[in-house]
Amino acid sequence: MKEKTVNANSVRVPATAPGEVTKVTRYGEERVVLIHPVDYARLGRIDELITEMFPAPAEPSEVAIEAYFELETPGEAVTDADTIHRLFPS
Amino acid sequence: MDLRGHCFWAVAPFSPAPPFSIYVEGHPPTDVSSVDLFVEAAGVGNSSFKLLTEVKVRPVIVITDELEPFGDVLALRLKRVGTISDPAARAQVKAHADPHLFYLEPRGFPGLAQENAVMTQTLMRLPVDALETHNSLGSLDPNELRVLHERVATFNGLDLEGLVIPKARQLLRESREE
Numbered sequence: 084m085k086e087k088t089v090n091a092n093s094v095r096v097p098a099t100a101p102g103e104v105t106k107v108t109r110y111g112e113e114r115v116v117l118i119h120p121v122d123y124a125r126l127g128r129i130d131e132l133i134t135e136m137f138p139a140p141a142e143p144s145e146v147a148i149e150a151y152f153e154l155e156t157p158g159e160a161v162t163d164a165d166t167i168h169r170l171f172p173s
Numbered sequence: 174m175d176l177r178g179h180c181f182w183a184v185a186p187f188s189p190a191p192p193f194s195i196y197v198e199g200h201p202p203t204d205v206s207s208v209d210l211f212v213e214a215a216g217v218g219n220s221s222f223k224l225l226t227e228v229k230v231r232p233v234i235v236i237t238d239e240l241e242p243f244g245d246v247l248a249l250r251l252k253r254v255g256t257i258s259d260p261a262a263r264a265q266v267k268a269h270a271d272p273h274l275f276y277l278e279p280r281g282f283p284g285l286a287q288e289n290a291v292m293t294q295t296l297m298r299l300p301v302d303a304l305e306t307h308n309s310l311g312s313l314d315p316n317e318l319r320v321l322h323e324r325v326a327t328f329n330g331l332d333l334e335g336l337v338i339p340k341a342r343q344l345l346r347e348s349r350e351e
Contacts, residue, residue, distance in 0.1 A: 084316060132344055143242075151243055158221040161214075162198040167222075170214040171195065171205045 084130075174306065176235045176246055178313035180282055182305040183248065185297065186228045196223035232310055234277075234291050236321060239301050246304070249325070250295040251277075254288040266290050273328065275321050277311070284310025293324040 097105055099119045107115040118126075143151075161167060192204040193211070202225050205211065214220070233248040240246060252274060257263040266274045267288075274290035282289070313321065326333060 085314065129344070129348065132347055133340070148242055155243075160196075160221040160223045161219045162196055162223060164197050164200045166219065167195060167197050167203055170217075170219060171203055171210050173203065 084127075175238050176301070176304075176306065177238050178235070178315070178318040179306075180232050180234050180251075180277075180285065180310040180312065181308065182310070183231060183233045183299055184228050184303045185231055185233055185248075185250065185299065186226050189224050189226050194225040196225055232285060232289070233297075233299070233304070234313070234321070235304070236318065236325065244301050245298050246301060248297055248299050248304075249291050249293065249321075250297075251285075251289040252292050254290055272324055275317075275324060277313075278317075281313065281317075282311030284308070291321060293321070293328045296325055296329065 096117060099105060099117050101119045101121045103119065104122075105117040106113050107117065161170075191208070192206040194202045194204050197203055211222075214222075232251055234251065235246045235248045237247045254263060254266055254276070257266060262271070265271050266276050269276055271290075273293050275293055276290045277285070277288070279285070279288055
């Protein structure tokens with residue numbers, strides 16, 4: 084999450100308490116959700132834990148690499164007219 | 174350069190589908206409407222052909238870094254928001270309320286002339302050499318990329334339960350220990 088800090092003198096916000104969430108709505112639509120800094124720090128920690136738990140993708144094995152290049156490299160394609168017209172008669 | 178989240182111009186092929194148009198040296202291409210004849214041809218030792226496949230030069234969003242050592246990336250196609258004729262549907266996309274069209278905030282994509290949305294159902298594998306990687310048109314931030322990964326997994330019905338549940342248990346354990 085990108086953080087933005089706003090000085091308390093420039094906005095009017097209600098006080099928040101740990102474990103409490105205040106939703107600010109306009110025309111019935113949620114615009115802003117206020118949470119206590121303690122809860123924000125906890126959510127940030129959970130986010131970090133999730134990121135740490137999913138490591139970078141594993142390196143493919145030598146066998147997997149060989150198989151990929153063997154199967155993904157085009158072979159000798161049949162382009163000869165006689166053969167193609169014999170295999171795929173119209 | 175980490176390619177994840179970047180938008181680049183690409184030469185992106187359409188997946189070949191029947192009728193398959195086979196290149197024939199010195200002759201017009203031959204159209205084959207069925208897979209069966211290909212299987213029969215493979216049965217007698219002829220399994221490689223050249224198909225005439227349409228490609229489109231288009232911007233794509235890359236959702237992985239280069240997959241080493243294969244030299245490929247996974248990417249998704251874009252839809253111009255202005256071409257969505259229904260104003261309500263267009264508004265829904267711009268409000269991030271359509272799970273299949275992920276709206277790209279224009280401020281993150283100065284190289285795109287128009288507003289675009291990523292089509293989460295168009296996952297394709299492209300060689301890095303098919304992308305103009307020296308000219309990024311913009312990029313997603315890490316949080317947007319994470320949401321896009323979730324949507325691609327959801328759309329394609331990938332069963333990630335075996336991956337997620339042990340991680341969730343680990344997370345619970347760690348949060349209890351804190």
